[in-house]
Each structure stands twice: as structure tokens, then as C-alpha cells.
Amino acid sequence: MTALLQVQGLRAGYGAVEVLRGIDLRVGDGEAVALLGSNGAGKSTLNNVVSGLVRAWSGRIAFDGADLTRAHYRDVVRAGLIQVPEGRRIFPNLTVRENLELGAYARGRERRGQNLERALELFPRLRERAAQLAGTLSGGEQQMLAIGRGLMAEPRLLILDEPSLGLSPILVEELFALIRSLRDGGLAVLLVEQNVGQSLEVADRAYVLENGAVRFSGLPSELLGSDELRRAYLGL
Incomplete structure (x- = not known):
């Protein structure tokens, strides 16, 4: 599978504290990867x-073959790499429609109307509100x-950071059904979750x-099939 996102030897941190210690990671075109x-x-x-929100100390980030290691976050968005951050970070004093339309500010502006309609079809409750x-x-x-706003930017890769945090079990089921649907529709997804x-x-x-x-990279079946890996890395 062609690598859409390729991270090699990535090191980064805050101040003098190193957080990332030589990360290698790949997301293929149309692939869902769990982190x-x-x-x-x-x-x-x-x-x-x-x-592009935190600077890399060293290593390389390539997206669709282009080097984005030192790219400004606006250029990362324009390339089609969109993050839905942890905590949602919506604009509480703007309407639902205004929040959605802001998602197309840097990318997808020409098709804002049809993308808005698509987002409202995916989330009928947002149409009502x-x-x-x-x-x-x-x-x-x-x-x-927050997810609808991310989709307004016509992502080629959607990063979802802890999307199920604080949701009821029923809404968690709906959320993961949506993620599966987006993946099946050909959208690459990097899913960052504690819901293993x-x-x-x-x-x-x-x-x-x-x-x-x-500490591990491979198929979900390999991770779940090893008692040692489940205990060591997932606490299962």
C-alpha cells in the first residue's frame, strides 16, 4: 500500500524534555491506523x-511524498492533513453552521456548500441544531x-485524537461506526485512542x-493474539 503519511526517526519535545524518541510510523492511502x-x-x-503545531527536533515527516517536517500548520492543512483535536475545541459562541463553515477556511472553500450538506447528512442532529x-x-x-468541521476541509488523512473521550457507550458505538464508514469510503484515518x-x-x-x-507495530490480530503483548502494552 502506498504510504500517504511517512514518519521516520521523529524526535521532539518541550524545552529540554524529550517526548518522542525516534518514532517511525506509516499510514497508507485509505488505511485506518490505531495509535x-x-x-x-x-x-x-x-x-x-x-x-505542524509543535516543531520536530529531528527526523522526517512526508505526506503524499512532500516533506512537511518544517511546514507551517496552515500548509499542513492545505495539503489535506487534518486533525480533530482532543477536547473538540469548537467555538462555543458561534453557531453550529458557522463552526462547520470555518472548517473550509484554508481548504475546500470552493465546495463549502456541498461539503456542508455532506456533513449535515452524516450528522442529522447537527442539521436540527x-x-x-x-x-x-x-x-x-x-x-x-468537531469531526464534521474536520471533514469540511476535505481531508486526505484525518487524525482523530481521543474522539470517544467522555461519550456515553451508545455514542461511542455510533462514533466507531462512523470511523469505519469513513475508512470504507477511502479516507485515511489515524485514530489515537485509549479505547483499545x-x-x-x-x-x-x-x-x-x-x-x-x-513498542509494537503490526496487525490488530497480532497484538490481540499475544498474551505477552496484551499484558505489557494494553493492560488486558
Whole structure:
């Protein structure tokens, strides 16, 4: 499978503290990859470095063959690499429609109308609340809004950072069904989650981070099939 995102030897951190210690990671075109690990393993830092929000110390990030290692985050978005961050980070004092339309600010502006319609078809509850202030939505609806806003930018790769955090079990089921549908539709997804079981059900491949380094990479069946790996890296 052609590598859409290729991360090689990536090191990064904050101040003098190294968080990522030589990360190698690949996401193929149309592939869903799960990035697993406990809090503090470096998952969100990796997302932010790939997205251009945190500078890499060394290593290389290539997206669709282009070197994005030192790229500004706006150029990363324009290339089609879109992150839906942990915590949703919607604009609470703007309406649902306005939040969605902002997703097309840097990419997909020409097709904003049709992309808006697509997002509202995916999330009928957002259509019902299009004129409502985003801050008045429930947690699950805010997560729908954050994902819909990401889709407005016509991503080639969508990074989802802890999308199930704080959601009810029913909404978690709906969320992972959506992720599976997006993958089946040909969208590449990097899924960063602590919900191990659900993540491995929708992923084509998985990586496990521990203390800023990749401790496992391979098929979900390999990870789940090894008692040693499950105990060591997943606590199962």
C-alpha cells in the first residue's frame, strides 16, 4: 500500500524534555491506523508535530511524498492533513453552521456548500441544531461538530485524537461506526485512542507507544493474539 503519511526517526519535545524518541510510523492511502498507549506515552505530541503545531527536533515527516517536517500548520492543512483535536475545541459562541463553515477556511472553500450538506447528512442532529450556539450542545453533539468541521476541509488523512473521550457507550458505538464508514469510503484515518477494543476493531494496523517510542507495530490480530503483548502494552 502506498504510504500517504511517512514518519521516520521523529524526535521532539518541550524545552529540554524529550517526548518522542525516534518514532517511525506509516499510514497508507485509505488505511485506518490505531495509535495506542497510556497517558503520557507521547500520542498527542506526535499528532501535534505531524500537524505542524509543535516543531520536530529531528527526523522526517512526508505526506503524499512532500516533506512537511518544517511546514507551517496552515500548509499542513492545505495539503489535506487534518486533525480533530482532543477536547473538540469548537467555538462555543458561534453557531453550529458557522463552526462547520470555518472548517473550509484554508481548504475546500470552493465546495463549502456541498461539503456542508455532506456533513449535515452524516450528522442529522447537527442539521436540527444548525442555528444553535455550539456551546449549548451536548458532549456527543460537540464531538460530531468537531469531526464534521474536520471533514469540511476535505481531508486526505484525518487524525482523530481521543474522539470517544467522555461519550456515553451508545455514542461511542455510533462514533466507531462512523470511523469505519469513513475508512470504507477511502479516507485515511489515524485514530489515537485509549479505547483499545473498539480501535482495534476498525483499524487495519496498530502502533503502541510507550515512553515516546514505538513498542509494537503490526496487525490488530497480532497484538490481540499475544498474551505477552496484551499484558505489557494494553493492560488486558
